[in-house]
Amino acid sequence: MRRLLFTTMGGLAMVLALGIGGIPQAQAQAQELRWATSAVGSAGHRAKVALMAMLNREMPDYSITVLPTPGALATVRGYAVGQFDGYYGADIAFGELAANEGRFRGFRDQVQREPVQSFWAYxxxxxxxxxxxxxxxxxxxxxxxxxxxxxxxxxxxxxxxxxxxxxxxxxxxxxxxxxxxxxxxxxxxxxxxxxxxxxxxxxxxxxxxxxxxxxxxxxxxxxxxxxxxxxxxxxxxxxxxxxxxxxxxxxxxxxxxxxxFYGFHVGLEVPEDDVYRMLTVIEAHADELARSDAAFRQIRDDMVEIQRRGVAASVDSVRVHPGLARYLREHDAWKEDWDDRIAGS
Structure with a gap:
């Protein structure tokens, strides 16, 4: 009886360890993404909250936190100096960053890592x-x-x-x-x-x-x-x-x-396979996103075309994440002229 009691208690302890301790361990394996966007009350913040809710549900290996900032410019700057993992980037901002002019005048010397384009939202x-x-x-x-x-x-x-x-x-x-x-x-x-x-x-x-x-x-x-x-x-x-x-x-x-053009982008810290998967998940849930925020109507109507147009508008200023390049290639929307603009190649 004594041996049985110890055995039962040991088994119960193991079950509790698996049932209680196993969940935090699984959650700890999720990669955190600190994804910055514009200020609360802005279109960018509203859209990012809707996108985050869907991605957190459909990609449980990532844990996305939305971080409001004074504006999209702050998110691009913050990513470039290592403050954020994701950013809210527009073609006009990427152009100024590349030329070291406008709102980015003199900022090039502070850049620790180059932003890339990975998802164009609208x-x-x-x-x-x-x-x-x-x-x-x-x-x-x-x-x-x-x-x-x-x-x-x-x-x-x-x-x-x-x-x-x-x-x-x-x-x-x-x-x-x-x-x-x-x-x-x-x-x-x-x-x-x-x-x-x-x-x-x-x-x-x-x-x-x-x-x-x-x-x-x-x-x-x-x-x-x-x-x-x-x-x-x-x-x-x-x-x-x-x-x-x-x-x-x-x-x-x-x-x-x-x-x-505006997009919610991540850098090369997120692997090609994951960015490609993220794009396919967004495409599969575009109807849901458009219902939660009409801003996503364009990706609902033609996800591939909005990615192609976004790349075309900014490819001379910012390189393309290989996951986005792969996505466009598989949909016959990639131009060979862009091959030398793939980040990391």
């Missing part, structure tokens, strides 16, 4: 809104010359893209920094005459933009036909987004916006 499209009462005073963006304009938080890519477009039209506006929660009152009170409005995936405005549009009367200020032609001549694309996407009466049927 386009983001920027434009301008003005007070509804003032709409008839403006014939296009050029009429904002010398006027106070909030083109977005200083480090954000939406601001850099809108400023690039306005500079192409020689619109010498006065930039005014405004807290996101005070944009509506700043517009109605006259502190600013216009502010950036933007959508993600040609469907989903940022939460703070929707809040501003619902808090005061705003009309979309589309560039004039001549300005659109000048933007296109400067190599800048324009798109037309249904005004209903902004959930407010903007006084137009379509809002004319300037797009750029």
């Amino acid at each position: 386009t983001m499209e920027v434009g301008l809104g003005v007070r509804t009462a003032d709409r008839d005073r403006f014939g296009g963006w050029g009429d904002l010359e010398d006027r106070p304009v909030f083109t977005g938080p200083a480090p954000w890519d939406v601001r850099a893209t809108l400023e690039r477009a306005m500079n192409a039209l020689d619109v010498g506006h006065r930039y005014v920094e405004v807290d996101l929660g005070l944009v509506a009152s700043s517009l109605s009170g006259g502190t600013i005459d216009a502010f950036v409005i933007y959508s993600t995936g040609e469907a989903s405005p940022a939460p703070w933009v929707i809040e501003a549009l619902l808090s005061t009367d705003v009309a979309a200020l589309n560039p004039s036909a001549d300005e659109i032609a000048r933007l296109e001549a400067a190599g800048l694309e324009v798109v037309r987004v249904d005004a209903e996407a902004f959930q407010a009466d903007l006084g137009v049927d379509e809002v004319v916006l300037a797009p750029f």
Whole structure:
């Protein structure tokens, strides 16, 4: 009986060790990914939270933590100096980093590891809104010359893209920094005459933009036909987004916006097989992602095409993760001209 008792207790101890201690051991094997994104309330933060929830469920060998930062620029900088494992990178930011100019001027000397592109999530499209009462005073963006304009938080890519477009039209506006929660009152009170409005995936405005549009009367200020032609001549694309996407009466049927590409990227620390698997998992759950956030509508409609377009827009500035290259090759969307731009090759 005594021997049986010891044997039973020993067996019970082993079961408890396996049942209780085994779970933390399995969890400890999951690779942590500290994935930085933009500020809480931004389109990037909202989309990354939805993406993280799905990836954490479908790829249990990774444990992804979303880290909000002041803006996407901070995530790229943070990855380059070893602070983060993943980042929220746009084609315009990669271009500035490669050229050591703009918001990255002088940063090259601090880079400890080079960012690469690994997953393009959507386009983001920027434009301008003005007070509804003032709409008839403006014939296009050029009429904002010398006027106070909030083109977005200083480090954000939406601001850099809108400023690039306005500079192409020689619109010498006065930039005014405004807290996101005070944009509506700043517009109605006259502190600013216009502010950036933007959508993600040609469907989903940022939460703070929707809040501003619902808090005061705003009309979309589309560039004039001549300005659109000048933007296109400067190599800048324009798109037309249904005004209903902004959930407010903007006084137009379509809002004319300037797009750029955004992605949630990881570096070579994540192996080729895992990035390839991540892309296939995202593709398989694109419907789910689009239901949780309309920003993912583009990957739902054509995951391969948005990856191809993102690579095409930024391949001269930033190398391609071999997992993304493999994914595009298997879908006949890779160009041989890009072979020498595969990271690590």
